[in-house]
Amino acid sequence: MSYSNDVDFYRLARKKRRRGHGVRWVVAGREFSKWFTTEALADNERTKLKQAAKDGESFCTETGQPESVARELKAVSFYDLACEFTDLKWAKAAAKTRQGTSEAFAVLAPVLVKSTRGMPDPQVVRDALYQWAFHTERRKAGPPPEEYEKAITWVRGASLKVTELDTPGRRSELIRKALDALALRMDGKPAAAKTVARKRAALSGLLNYAVEKDIFPASPLGKVSWERPKTTNQVDRRRLPSPELVDRLLSVVEEERPDLVAFYACAYYAMMRPGEIVALDREACTSLPSTGWGSLSFEDSSPRSGSGWTDSGTTHDDRQLKHRAEKETRHVPIPPRLVRLLRRHLDQFVDPGEDHLFRGKRGGPLSESTYGRVWQQVRRKALTAKQLRTELAGRVYDLRGAGISLGLNAGVPVPVLAERAGHSPAVLMNVYAGCLEGRDQLWNKRLEAAFDGADPEPESEDDTPGEAA
Template sequence: MPYSNDIDIYRLARKKRRRGHGVRWVVAGREFSKWFTTEALADNERSMLKQAAKKGESFCTETGQPESVAREMKALTVYDLACEYTDLKWAKAAAKTRQGTSEALAILVPALVKSTRGMPDPQLLRDSLYQWAFHSERRQAGPPPGEFESPLTWIRAASLKVTDLDAPGRRSELIRKALDALATRTDGRPAAAKTVARKRAALSGLLNYAVERDIFPASPLTKVKWDLPKASDQVDRRRLPGPALLRRLLDTALVERPDLAAFYGCAYYAMMRPGEIVALTRESCASLPKEGWGLLSFEGSSPRAGSGWTDSGETHDKRQLKHRAEREVRNVPIPPKLVALLQRHLDEHVDPGQSHLFRGKRGGPLSESTYGRVWQQIRKRVLSPGQFERGLAGRVYDLRAAGITVGLNGGVPVPELAQRAGHSPAVLLRVYAGCLDGDETLWNARLEAAFEGLAPISSKTGQTPDFGL
């Protein structure tokens, strides 16, 4: 909506009609007028316009109103804006993004209400928002289920106007209230730092959309200083198993669940994300030689999001590679051990007419609950009680992190390793530059030699070279 400071306000006008007292003014050459039944009402309107102009406030060239009044006229409730924002993002968003955004908005909107009087059960209110109001397809398909009607009626009436969030006297209180709600779990305990950061991003997106809608001149979130819980991007080094331990884990998988051994091998040796492994096909394994290194070529990922959030109605979303354009292929050289695992898997566990390498019992995508549960059973068999309790190799994703860290510590150039892992070099260094479990002895020996003024410890022999020092 265009605004201008080219304003002329005329004297009060008088006409012989029921509303005979008028206010006339011009904004950027366009004339506007309002008529009142009494001279006092007209004079109040003219004074309001003059005061706004005196403060330097711009006037809307479409409505003729001062900017503050024009924005108030356009204001939606927070609930209505959240519904619009959901619809705007829905079509192009990944299923996990849809789910995460709706979850954040279902917490945020009930925190921004005029009053909690008559507020329905909090869990029922969140469910009605998460499962219907902020699920574009369900909302557009028809009225909500019967149990959601009352909570939704209440939130529509109780929701604050969006413009209240930038009101000088209330901005800090309301924005902090919203952020505190996002940072608290339903049981009252603080939410994890990464969860808070993700939900705060949803609030930021909503307020930036209000700026785009010309409701705010700038996001009020930037005007409130609120300390975001500190989150570390770096992988926890205590979770990363060393190569010897990983070989034992994979050997155990080959005995206990041979149909999943290659799955875990892809996570470690090819540094693949679980969703990428689920999407692997025969075509991805076209370059598996009988001896030596092979090559995996893949372009898709199938992260699990739930059937209610995907376009296909399946539990897994079919997406391009993370942070990559559609149909962009990643080529990953794989060592002979993984080549052998994949060849064995193809021979013994993939039917002739089957395309995907890893499927569930009913023929659908392999579920996270299946490969995650089996991995916990393997960990119990191999790890000591202390290692198991502290979360060593606690997730399948930790195998990918261990593979990347092995490459870093082995001296593989960062750009090459980043390309294989599907990361940017900067992210790879920031997230995965941890130390493997069990390598402290070598690093300690090198430090001790340095402190004593000796030559560095050899990584091959583990001994200090004798240079006659």
């Protein structure tokens, strides 16, 4: 839809018919008219149109209406636009993205309403929106379940017109109300900063879609100054285990679950994401020599998302590698110790007819709950009581972070390390630039030597970092 300030008005017109008093005007050479039963009504309409032009408002070349009126005519409710946006993105979105978008809209829709009068139980409303309204396949399959009918009916009727989010007198109030809702959990406590950022991104995407549909001239989100919770992309160095601690953790895994040693070792030595390890198959392991370094080549990832959000109906979403196109392969050189672990794993724990390296008890993908639960058991055996009170090695993902940080500290060029880890060099430096916990003693000695004008002493056995505190 295009707009123009080239507007001219004619005198009031008169014709012999019931609606015989007309307003006529021209926008960018195209004539428009509107007819009324009395001259007073026609004159009032002409006055409003002329005032809009005098205020500098552009006129729509398709409808002839001032921009504010034209956009209002195209306006839909927040609920309807959120459903439309969800449907637009659904087919190409990853399962976790579908889930996150639905969660954000389920928080926003109940607060962007004309009134909360007659509102059903807030938890039921949120469940109805999350489980049905903003789940494209379930909504298109038929009416909402009986327990959600009342909640959906209420939201549909109470939902604000999207255009109200950019009304000068209400913009600040409504946008702040929406953002404040995103910043809280259901129990009223502050949500994690990254959760707020993710939900705000969903709102931003929806409002940008409204701009695309000519409902807004620009997103109202950028017109409101709201202090969002501070976030950092950098990995918390206190979570990353030292090489010595990794060895001890893997030794405990060897005692407790030898079938999972190679799984955790891939996260550390190959710097793989858990979803990538779950998807690892025989084809990826064709270069595992009996001695020396080998390599892994893989193109798939299976992050856990919940069966209700994947196309396959399974708990894992079969996707291409993160930040990569379909069929794009990542090649990762792996050290001899990981080569040996993978060769042993293939020999002892993968049947000849099986393809994937790591499977659950029932033959499906290895679940996050399984490898996460085992990891917590291993932590309790490998860490001291003091370490257990911290977040040190708290997640399997921390093994990947420790492997990447170790590579940085070892002097591996950033572009090389980024390629192996599946990151861009900029992202890798932004996220993983921290040193490993427990290596400060080494860096301090080298700095002290530099301050004294002496050559740093070569690394000796005494410089070897101890276990992370």
